[in-house]
Amino acid sequence: MNTLDLFQLLEQNPYPGRGIVLGRSADNKKAVMAYFIMGRSENSRNRVFEETQDGIRTKAFDESKMTDPSLIIYHPVRHLPNGLTVVTNGDQTDTIRDAIAQGHCYRHALNARSFEPDGPNFTPRISGVVKPNGAYNLSILKSLDGDPACCCRYFFEYDAPTAGTGHFIHTYQGDGTPLPSFEGEPRRISLDAPDAKALAGRLWASLNGDNKVSLFVRFLSLDSGEADTVILNKHA
Numbered sequence: 001m002n003t004l005d006l007f008q009l010l011e012q013n014p015y016p017g018r019g020i021v022l023g024r025s026a027d028n029k030k031a032v033m034a035y036f037i038m039g040r041s042e043n044s045r046n047r048v049f050e051e052t053q054d055g056i057r058t059k060a061f062d063e064s065k066m067t068d069p070s071l072i073i074y075h076p077v078r079h080l081p082n083g084l085t086v087v088t089n090g091d092q093t094d095t096i097r098d099a100i101a102q103g104h105c106y107r108h109a110l111n112a113r114s115f116e117p118d119g120p121n122f123t124p125r126i127s128g129v130v131k132p133n134g135a136y137n138l139s140i141l142k143s144l145d146g147d148p149a150c151c152c153r154y155f156f157e158y159d160a161p162t163a164g165t166g167h168f169i170h171t172y173q174g175d176g177t178p179l180p181s182f183e184g185e186p187r188r189i190s191l192d193a194p195d196a197k198a199l200a201g202r203l204w205a206s207l208n209g210d211n212k213v214s215l216f217v218r219f220l221s222l223d224s225g226e227a228d229t230v231i232l233n234k235h236a
Contacts, residue, residue: 006168006189010206015040015175018089020128021203022136022158023166023191030219030228031134032166032191034203035076035087038211043067048233049214054079055086056216061235071116071123077216083132085220089171090116092125106137107155114151115143120178122148124171134222135159138169142181156186166191195219200230 010016021034037058039045046065049056055077060066074091086096086106092113099109106129116123124142137157144150158167167186172179193199200217207215212234219228 001185001188003165004168004187004189006187006191007202007206009168009187009189010203013174014208015172015179015211017123017171017179018126019168019170020087020089020126020138021166021168021189021191022087022128022130022138023189024134024161024163025219026164026192026194028163029223030221031085031130031136032199032217032219033077033085033087033128033130034199034215034217035089036203036207036215037076037089037213038207039213040211044072045213045234047072047213048235049076049216049231051229051231056231058214061233071118077218083225085130085218086127087130088125088127090125092127096127096129106139110139110141110153110155113141115141119148120146122146122181123179124181126169126171126182128169130220132222132225134161136161136167138167138186140169140182146178146181164190164192196228196230200232204232 018037023032046061047058048061050059057075075093077087079085086093096106096109122143124140127139129137139155141153168189169186196217196219215232217230
């Protein structure tokens with residue numbers, strides 16, 4: 001698989017939807033993770049990321065304009081007591097957290113979940129789990145060619161990430177009506193940014209200016225567990 005330019009992929013796609021990036025820093029000392037959300041409706045765009053004790057949550061920027069919190073208000077990132085970090089595009093973050101607390105794995109959790117009930121889009125649920133040693137898993141739950149009767153579950157596991165590279169998965173191939181779901185394997189991408197601030201700046205600049213909403217980036221030291229975190233919101 002070719003190593004692709006993450007920023008070019010985003011610049012060429014006006015609406016990738018929600019996206020997860022997981023990988024390893026160029027110095028091979030940090031786990032890299034990023035999550036962004038985009039929106040086309042006023043309800044989707046009326047959100048910000050807010051840091052919590054164990055990660056981040058989405059919340060309404062203007063509570064008076066929030067018309068439907070389902071599917072858009074959730075905890076995208078949770079850092080678990082065992083050192084795992086869970087990153088997802090929905091409330092399956094908590095499904096994974098709870099399953100792991102009960103001694104199960106992320107696959108067990110996601111086998112109980114499906115794509116989002118937002119037909120005709122049937123938005124995929126994308127999820128990532130980062131291990132304390134920097135290895136990571138990605139998954140996508142999506143409908144079979146838009147058929148709500150069949151959920152396809154795909155799991156991708158990366159035991160030994162290469163320094164300066166990662167993988168990128170997102171919900172939509174691009175804009176459209178209905179929105180076309182992501183296809184194929186997570187894209188192998190280059191990660192040469194020296195820190196969270198640099199990566200966040202380039203990612204934010206690459207996302208479509210009308211549709212981008214919020215961005216989270218974290219560089220997590222594999223030795224000390226120290227986290228370098230950046231959150232950017234269109235509604236400052």
